[in-house]
Amino acid sequence: MLETSARLLRLLSLLQAHREWSGAALADRLGVTPRTVRRDVERLRELGYPVHATPGTGGGYQLGAGAELPPLLLDDEEAVAVAVGLRTAAGHGIEGIGETSVRALAKLEQVLPHRLRRRVSALTTFTVPMLRPAPQPAQQVDPALLGELAGACRDSERLRFTYRDHNGSDTRRTVEPHRLVCTERRWYLVAWDVDRADWRTFRADRITPTPPHGPRFAPRTPPADDLAAYVAKGVSTAAYEARAVLRLHTSAAEAAQVVGPSDGMLEAETESTCLLRTGAATLDVLVIHILLMGIEFEVVEPRELDERIRSARDLLSRALDRSPDRSGRSSP
Structure with a gap:
């Protein structure tokens, strides 16, 4: 004992x-x-x-939440500072903060006295942060929503919400939430979709909860041991009809500075090359994404992508041929 x-x-x-x-x-x-x-x-x-x-x-x-903050943890000023910091980090998707900050925020707000909750809310509502921008704009997610989702995962409680898909259409969902997964730009909820009887990944910024939630459920075996890789594959490759494997002529570590988890899955091959598995709505769109990376590459598969790249090259070459030269005259 x-x-x-x-x-x-x-x-x-x-x-x-x-x-x-x-x-x-x-x-x-x-x-x-x-x-x-x-x-x-x-x-x-x-x-x-x-x-x-x-x-x-x-x-x-x-x-529960009492009249006073429990002793031996944090005083009022420390509690407010920590809560505001966690909310800011969660709301702006700062790289490296991860799901841990949301779990900590859920625990802290559970016991915050009402007067301190009001102070935290005021500070986060009326403060405009000036942060270093991410390579792409971060998807803004209400920290209160993240706390609600994390709490439902923790308590094994069914969630009901309206979900807006990439086409802007709304559907009603009832799910058994399992985990939140975050990148530097987005938050995702991995959950068992009750009506579709399968695992699904939902973007948190497209979720609008429709309480009441519940009842509780017995947690299921997750769809993968590595949920970060599972979500990365789902949102970067499996969700698209056009898929490709590229060999990038740089190390996996260097490529990761440009290619995020939602852009594709990187696999180290040699010290100077790595494989990228990615996807897009069409092969033509995929060509644009590849060019924007600015990394030397070659196509592993599919061979049809080579033809799209040649077409893009020829189109760009003709555009350059038509551009005026330095004397102001058009090239022949």
Whole structure:
């Protein structure tokens, strides 16, 4: 059995990680009796942690927001600073922040007193950040939405929302959310689509929740061990009819400075070459994307892409031939 102080920290961690626990479930996790759980809950309350209890067979324990911020964590100013920083990072898709910031924000906002929530909301609403722009414009996502999605993933709670596809059409979806996946420009929700009985990837900026959510569900085996690679393949290649494999004449590390996860999947080949698997609506559109990368390349497949590249080359050559020379006269 854990010592009392270690057990209290473990109990607090469990309460922060899940919306509600039954007394029996907590006792099982901690290896103690339900009576010990009740005593430990009282100790947490004495320390200032707002642990709510619901009686009855369907009741349990829940960590809520109290009148004061729980001690030994953060003071008011620190809590506001951390919450604003996490919201700003999540809302602007800063590279490297990742899903961890959203989980931390969900935990922090769960226990923020109302007065501090108002301060955080005011700061984020009336502040205009001047950040270094990403290579492409980041998709703005409401941090509150990310927190709502992360909470549903954490609590294994069904989500209902309206989803706007790339054509602008709206559909109603009911899903079992699993994880949020982010790049430096976009956020995605990986979820089991109940009506379509299959895994789907949704862009978070196209989701409009339609509460109430629920009920809870038993988590499924995820569609892949590496969800980042799974989403990258889905949004950069599998979603398009025109697909290609290119050999880039640069290292995978150098190519990654230009090619993001939503642009394609990179695979190291040698120290000076790598393979790019990518896609687009048509091969002609794909040619434009390839040229904009500005990287030396060759086509591995399909061979039809070579013909599209030759057509683009000939078109550009004819345009140059028609351009006026330095004397102002058109070339013959």
